[in-house]
Amino acid sequence: xxxxxxxxxxxxxxxxxxxxxxxxxxxxxxxxxxxxxxxxxxxxxxxxxxxxxxxxxxxxxxxxxxxxxxxxxxxxxxxxxxxxxxxxxxxxxxxxxxxxxxxxxxxxxxxxxxxx
Amino acid sequence: xxxxxxxxxxxxxxxxxxxxxxxxxxxxxxxxxxxxxxxxxxxxxxxxxxxxxxxxxxxxxxxxxxxxxxxxxxxxxxxxxxxxxxxxxxxxxxxxxxxxxxxxxxxxxxxxxxxx
Numbered sequence: 200x201x202x203x204x205x206x207x208x209x210x211x212x213x214x215x216x217x218x219x220x221x222x223x224x225x226x227x228x229x230x231x232x233x234x235x236x237x238x239x240x241x242x243x244x245x246x247x248x249x250x251x252x253x254x255x256x257x258x259x260x261x262x263x264x265x266x267x268x269x270x271x272x273x274x275x276x277x278x279x280x281x282x283x284x285x286x287x288x289x290x291x292x293x294x295x296x297x298x299x300x301x302x303x304x305x306x307x308x309x310x311x312x313x314x315x
Numbered sequence: 316x317x318x319x320x321x322x323x324x325x326x327x328x329x330x331x332x333x334x335x336x337x338x339x340x341x342x343x344x345x346x347x348x349x350x351x352x353x354x355x356x357x358x359x360x361x362x363x364x365x366x367x368x369x370x371x372x373x374x375x376x377x378x379x380x381x382x383x384x385x386x387x388x389x390x391x392x393x394x395x396x397x398x399x400x401x402x403x404x405x406x407x408x409x410x411x412x413x414x415x416x417x418x419x420x421x422x423x424x425x426x427x428x429x430x431x
Contacts, residue, residue, distance in 0.1 A: 236419055241360030306421040
């Protein structure tokens with residue numbers, strides 16, 4: 200069974216802090232994704248990666264960066280956290296072709312980030 | 316442990332057919348159930364259901380929630396090839412952490428293929 204894990208379930212940070220959210224998948228998947236989920240807005244794609252050291256911007260990349268140094272690990276970085284980045288962050292992976300089109304996405308449990 | 320189970324995992328139909336996708340859940344402190352359509356990069360929000368027995372409709376898609384039996388169905392009538400996608404069900408569970416917050420638990424999705 201595919202397992203996608205995220206480093207923290209809950210995180211509280213202060214405005215201006217640098218925040219790292221880690222995601223690890225154990226099924227040798229090519230593609231990994233970071234989303235944020237906000238009430239009434241659904242899931243919005245921040246960044247995705249289809250290979251080690253490759254990354255592409257999603258729909259809302261501003262204020263975020265990512266790192267994929269190893270295939271199994273995809274990190275989301277908030278360089279200087281702001282209160283409007285308070286949200287639920289979800290990581291996902293898929294084994295499919297580049298871009299992960301129509302492949303089932305396996306989601307992690309989510310990280311609830313609060314920025315004060 | 317909270318869980319969301321979708322069935323079937325995959326489905327192949329012909330244009331014009333009607334399909335029913337199922338989502339059952341076991342979640343503590345249920346808050347809402349959401350349906351998404353996953354085509355390319357990011358899932359598209361379809362419905363959010365919070366009350367039992369009230370059908371939500373959008374064009375050929377409709378969905379209903381049964382909070383007593385703990386399931387939801389997503390119906391698609393007169394299917395078209397453009398309906399081919401993975402349909403994700405997610406349940407938001409209310410947790411208390413410095414104020415009420417919600418966690419999302421995703422099912423594995425149903426991969427729908429509509430053939431001409």
